[in-house]
Amino acid sequence: MNKLKSYKAICLDMDGTVYRGNEVIPEASVFINSFQGKDIDIYYVTNNSSMTAERFQAKLLRMGIHASTDQIMTSSIAAATYCKQHFEGAKVMMIGEEGLEQALRSEGFVITDENPDVVVVGIDRNITYEKLSNAALSIRNGAHFIATNGDKAFPTERGLVPGNGSFVKLLETATDREATIVGKPEPYMLEFIRQRGYSKEDMVMIGDNYDTDIQAGIRFGIDTIHVSGGVTDRATVLKKDMQPTYLFDSLTDWK
Amino acid sequence: MNKLKSYKAICLDMDGTVYRGNEVIPEASVFINSFQGKDIDIYYVTNNSSMTAERFQAKLLRMGIHASTDQIMTSSIAAATYCKQHFEGAKVMMIGEEGLEQALRSEGFVITDENPDVVVVGIDRNITYEKLSNAALSIRNGAHFIATNGDKAFPTERGLVPGNGSFVKLLETATDREATIVGKPEPYMLEFIRQRGYSKEDMVMIGDNYDTDIQAGIRFGIDTIHVSGGVTDRATVLKKDMQPTYLFDSLTDWK
Structure with missing residues (x-):
């Protein structure tokens, strides 16, 4: 899995992948913090339209995860970007x-x-x-x-x-x-991240929900990683016609 | 059309058949008043769930039409009757x-x-x-x-x-x-009228909307009369697989 190290933009679903409700998922925390000081950008990609980027930033911080508001991509930010472009x-x-x-x-x-x-x-x-x-x-x-x-x-x-x-x-x-x-499984949020200076080969979408997270990555044409323990279980994913690039039990599988 | 005189229960849609908004349709008024003193019952059958039978009664009275609350069948009354029976x-x-x-x-x-x-x-x-x-x-x-x-x-x-x-x-x-x-085009309202002592042969459903009024009558298995000038025009009705029993230009066609 050496390819994993070549990504430049890691797009992470939040609810069910980074945290559950108000509880951080420990493996996700270890995973995210392992990129500190490295030339790899993490983006937090959520369909939740209700909160501002600042509120998500504060929520992540309460879990010990430091993120800038530029790293937060909500379906509201994407909808506003879509409207700006069209x-x-x-x-x-x-x-x-x-x-x-x-x-x-x-x-x-x-x-x-x-x-x-x-x-x-x-x-x-x-x-x-x-x-x-x-x-x-x-x-x-x-x-x-x-x-x-x-x-x-x-x-x-x-x-x-x-x-x-x-x-x-x-x-x-x-x-x-x-x-x-605009939100997942549509690929707009990933496209708006790509427009910040990545190619599709640079990007990977990681999430627990096959029908939104993994589908968004597949439809956009980038690599995808399904992480177990959330909405879609591994057995269900294995029955799908279109498979994610990788199936992880947890984010500590990233090597 | 002598058969028309043999009905015992005339089920009339209200909006688009008896009135439009707050304006009575003159031909409907003449039609309804022609049954005064005769042994034919008129029922007013509406999908409008918002108003009570008393409010519909008052609305009809403002248009010169006298009805008892027993003659009003709304989708709310039918839903309550359905719940009572089930x-x-x-x-x-x-x-x-x-x-x-x-x-x-x-x-x-x-x-x-x-x-x-x-x-x-x-x-x-x-x-x-x-x-x-x-x-x-x-x-x-x-x-x-x-x-x-x-x-x-x-x-x-x-x-x-x-x-x-x-x-x-x-x-x-x-x-x-x-x-x-419960409402039209489902036949429940007509069935609850039938239960007051009619057979299906006694009943006719009259309305301007093919997809609700006429369909309700057809599905219930009673005669139907489509009246032009409302939601569905005559040409559209003529293209349907299932035709109403009669097509009227107005309720004064009742002879």
Whole structure:
């Protein structure tokens, strides 16, 4: 596995790969810290659109992991980047939380409640019927329909609650239009990392979830590493048509 | 068309057939009033779950149409009847408005926010993420999943806004479970009218929407009359595999 040492950008899923809830995964911590002082960049790649890069940075720091905000790639940051590249100067209507709002504003977008050119939808736990109606009416009036991520549900201490993908489905049903989804398994987040100066051969995507993390890497055309102990177990991965480049029991398998 | 005179229960869609918004359709008014004093019962059959029978009664009265609350069959009343027949004594969690709440209470159901046996979902323009999460968690925990109606969107003065069917799709997506939908085109409302003492031969379903009104009648196995001027135009109806029994330009075609 000498090839492992030739990567220049390691793209790591967070929840289920670096930590579980608020608990760091020890092997991940050892793995990440082993790159300190080396010429290899680590990126943290998450579909979670709710938090800002600063909040993820602080969360990682509480687990003893030092990261700059530039190393954090959320589906909100990616959605804002996508809008910047496709609809610069557009008026944007947003359904979302702090992470999406900050990402859109930092790309210079004006956020509006009326006559938007683009509607961007991320998880919003203060959702109202009015927000959903405004989004549906705007999409029917021709606004572009962008979603941070398509996760149908996400785990909480109470169980699986509706994820952004369920709200996207609501709006797709109400409007007969299909959203452009930016998060994993779509490859946009990896492409925006690549644009910082890597080639695809430089990059590897590592994660526990075959359907999002590994699929994103495969669709983007880079090497992938599946790590056991999270959403998808090893036996399930082995049944898939498209295999990850490597299957790890834990990140300490990296040699 | 002498057969028309042999029906004992005329089931009329309301919006698009009896009125448009707050304006009565004159031919419908003439049609309905022609049955006064005759031994033919009229039922008003609507997927709108938001209002109580009393509110529909008052709305019709403002248009000069006298109806008793027994003649009003809403998807909320039908959902409550369905629950009474299948889950009597169950604890019910509700997403919905006044029409659904009153219908469930009048069938004797206790409405709860915790550990329900049944989750009933109707349109709720005060929807919150908390309500949707509670419903999703309950459905995942095994509660029966009932929806008043599956309309994806409905018209307002601003345009088409999300209907209950879009919220049902959200919960189906979040839970991987399929709802039992009670409203048209499902035949439950017609069956609950039949149970008041009619045979199918006694009944006719009249409406402007092929996909809900006419389909409900066809699936239930009763005669149907499509009336032009509403959601589905005559040319579109004529292309369907399953034709309504009669095609009317207006309700004054009833002879």
